[in-house]
Amino acid sequence: MSNNNGFENFSTQIIDMLVDTTLKKHGAKLDAEKLDSQDKERIRNLVESLKQSVDDLTRVRKEEGNQEKEKG
Amino acid sequence: MHNQRNFLLERERSKSHCRKVDLCDNQCHHCESHCKEDSCHKQDPCDKKDPCHKWSALDPTMDHPMHFDNDSTINQEASGQLKNVQQSSECIVIKDSCDVDVQSTDTQAAVNIQVALQAAIALVISISIADTNAGDEITQDLFAKLKSSQVNKQQLYIENSRGVNVTTTDTDIAVNAQILLQVLIALVVRLDVL
Numbered sequence: 001m002s003n004n005n006g007f008e009n010f011s012t013q014i015i016d017m018l019v020d021t022t023l024k025k026h027g028a029k030l031d032a033e034k035l036d037s038q039d040k041e042r043i044r045n046l047v048e049s050l051k052q053s054v055d056d057l058t059r060v061r062k063e064e065g066n067q068e069k070e071k072g
Numbered sequence: 073m074h075n076q077r078n079f080l081l082e083r084e085r086s087k088s089h090c091r092k093v094d095l096c097d098n099q100c101h102h103c104e105s106h107c108k109e110d111s112c113h114k115q116d117p118c119d120k121k122d123p124c125h126k127w128s129a130l131d132p133t134m135d136h137p138m139h140f141d142n143d144s145t146i147n148q149e150a151s152g153q154l155k156n157v158q159q160s161s162e163c164i165v166i167k168d169s170c171d172v173d174v175q176s177t178d179t180q181a182a183v184n185i186q187v188a189l190q191a192a193i194a195l196v197i198s199i200s201i202a203d204t205n206a207g208d209e210i211t212q213d214l215f216a217k218l219k220s221s222q223v224n225k226q227q228l229y230i231e232n233s234r235g236v237n238v239t240t241t242d243t244d245i246a247v248n249a250q251i252l253l254q255v256l257i258a259l260v261v262r263l264d265v266l
Binding site: 015019026027028029031032034040043044051057067 | 175182188192203209213250255257259264266
């Protein structure tokens with residue numbers, strides 16, 4: 001379990017670096033001031049919804065994997 | 073020996089092709105650089121950029137047809153990614169069989185989640201970066217880096233069988249969706265949304 005958490009942290013760091021270097025490469029910066037509170041709320045809901053969908057997909061995949069192991 | 077003959081033959085063809093259109097001292101300077109004068113080279117009608125001009129492997133001055141000066145990952149069309157996702161397909165054929173149990177992940181749902189994540193990333197970048205072109209380039213750049221075996225075809229054929237249990241999972245798309253979600257979260261965190 002600890003190895004899995006370690007991998008997730010590692011993966012997050014890689015993604016952070018990827019985003020940072022891509023923005024730096026194009027000399028762009030994400031401007032938080034362009035979003036008002038309503039936009040932020042909508043994006044937050046969107047991200048939560050997508051996160052839930054991905055979690056569901058991953059959970060189904062894990063359950064199927066466990067069932068395969070039990071049968072095997 | 074046979075290959076060497078072909079090589080010489082192609083070399084002669086290359087020379088003769090250039091000489092036909094050459095106006096400068098009966099020599100094509102791209103093929104045989106004898107003349108060092110710049111003015112002479114400027115008159116050279118042997119246009120290498122002309123698409124009708126056949127590429128010659130023996131001419132070191134000619135760019136390969138697949139060579140591009142700019143970063144090709146940025147210049148690709150925006151629809152390329154979505155096209156790749158749509159190529160994911162699953163085919164299950166069960167013939168003359170009984171007691172067959174097939175469990176399959178809903179691939180279409182997985183694809184929809186992936187497309188939704190890509191759209192959300194593009195949306196967040198487009199509304200938070202003032203320069204439209206820069207936003208498009210960043211989106212393209214990110215998707216190009218994240219492209220990982222999105223073409224996934226599963227084919228299952230069961231014939232004349234009894235008591236078969238099959239489980240198929242579209243693992244590639246599930247993993248890719250997780251990575252896209254991480255990218256989306258990394259972007260919105262920088263916008264103080266989360």
